[in-house]
Amino acid sequence: MIPRLWHIMTTLMLMLKLRLSKSEASKQKVEKALAEKLAKGRGLPMKVGQIMAGMDDNHALQQLTQSVEPLPLDQVKKVLSQAWGKSLSEVLQGIDESHAAASLGQVHRAVLCSGETVAIKMQYPDIEKAIQAELSLAGMMPRGGPVKRWDFNLDAYKSSLKINMQQELNYLHEMKAQQRFGQQLDVQGLSVPKVFPQWCRSNVLVQAWVEGERLAQVATSWSQLERLSIGKTLMQIMFQSLFQHGLVHGDPHPGNYLYQKAKQGALVHLLDYGCMVEVSKKQRMALLQLILTSRGEMNIDPLEGFVAVGFDALKLQGIEKKLPALMQIIFRPFILQHALKLQDWHPAEEVDSLLGQQKWLFRAAGPADLFLLMRVFQGLVLQLKTLQTVLPWWPILEQSLHHDFLQEVKNTQIVKSVIIPQFQGSASKLHVCIEQPNKADVHFELPAGSALDLASLIPSSAYGVITQQNIDIQAITEQLHQKGLHSSTLLDIYDGDKRYHIYLR
């Protein structure tokens, strides 16, 4: 176990280095080293690599989505026989060497005694224990920087990661999700491989064998109409699964998609249902209402809409006035009455320009599982960009939903008046300023209520001087609770030439 822990620690160091890389050359160097390191470790490290590849068009990391060194066939046969409680010859006519090895298991092409050609996904022995140990490392996630300053609910993120990994480790859960997804979705061009429940176990998944080409091949050698057809199918899968059914395929890395030419357009074989994102009816209806409001077809209060999606009202309050502009940025492909060239859409930069440092407030306000949904959206955008397809989103969204459902969304009052906790006092904003010679001043504003958790807002660089000067942060907070949030200075200290000034106005 110690080598695995060491492997994870060094991987985390490389990820930090990647984040801090300033030049393109050093970034590429670190990416290559990181890809090699992630590929060596099955389980969580490789999963992290696949997540990164799914979110970014990154060649070094995308190698991870293809393969790692598989386990020998003899070992695989033993595991299968044990799982089925039968000799292999009672179930299979034959089985090939591994076709692909991934983060949690590897895939073999086989023929059942009944004659069907199947793909058998077998979980690596002991991977569950390794993952559990690795998940405990999540407790070592850094709490500094924006995570602390903007009060991210790290426990919710950890819990979301844990639940997700546990579900991915149970292939029976995956089998049910695959069946449910296939039964629910009605999208032309979507193929969900049939599963064989009688041969599925918690560590073995048996499904129909499918073949097809990868996205890179499709993008370079398929006709415009075929690429468009693929693009439309991918959009419909996303929109219908998210808005209509609330069960989204949460692992958009390229290895999970195979494309096949068909008489009518093209087929998308969607694989790997281990990581699914569930979205409640209230959340998806609220999300649709926010989009309809951005389009001018409804008129709900943006703050109330986001709160119904699961955002924290208190944190959002600090950027309430900017929410309509923010919606115009993040929902733009749904708003425009024409197709948006995704190459020209840079939501991250625009949000940065609109909110500045307050972007962290928006992110911290969001529910933890929103991260997974964002990743799915980013995956879709990346796929559409790679396919070079330019399609209008709104009509495809409308076609993906049952007409009745869209009407229900338009006619239902989902959002409720949000009661934001009020505290006695007149201050509306908490100001945090750091002034230092020869450097730009840091100044950000938060809702006044944030002062009640002052300890989490203190920059770590100020700890030393606070201790030296015997300042009791807890006492300041208690006083605020007792006397209310009035305009006042909470902290005004110097560390040499550096000034930390925190005040309410």
Add this chain to the structure above:
Amino acid sequence: MFYTTACYLYSPSPEKTRDFLLEVLGFELVEENSVPLLSNGSLCLRLARGDMPAVLELQCSNLEQDAGQLLQHPNIEKRTEIVHMHDYLEQHLYCSDIGMTLILNQPLSEDDRDELVALPTTLPWQEGLIEKAQYILRATPLAFREKARENMVQQAEYKAVEEGGLEVLEPHVMQAFVQVTPPFQHQTLYEAMKAQGIDADQYLDEKVWSETP
């Protein structure tokens, strides 16, 4: 950051050049000194004495007519005939008393070039439809044509997808034309559609403008 404010124009007789620029080419005197500064709003020239051949490039909207006017000046003569380049016309004149060459050019519009400009499509279009649309677009005044082209293509492709397809068909394009064309131009649009063999009555009602006084 620097801003270029003026360039020097050398002439063996700066006084005569000054008069020519003021009286014939519509320049104004900005600063009177030993090196006078003249401007026509877009170009600033300082006039200095020198033997280097002076060359001025002038843009005009009707080369034949504008060159004709200049040639009436007693000291101006033709150096070349009008030459047809890919996207502009050019003629060289010479002003003998001040030793200055005038290069006149006239940019050519897509109509002058008799060119059908490519449509910014992102979906496949029914065979022959792009060319028809390009001809119909010619009915739009040049000043608005580029925007009309972009809007029409976006609307037509949106309609195609809205109807569940991925190929743009004639009705999508014609409806898009009607949508992006102001009503007072509908008669022109109707005629342009007819000229392309399209049953324009499907998309526009002739009665609307024929009954309008």
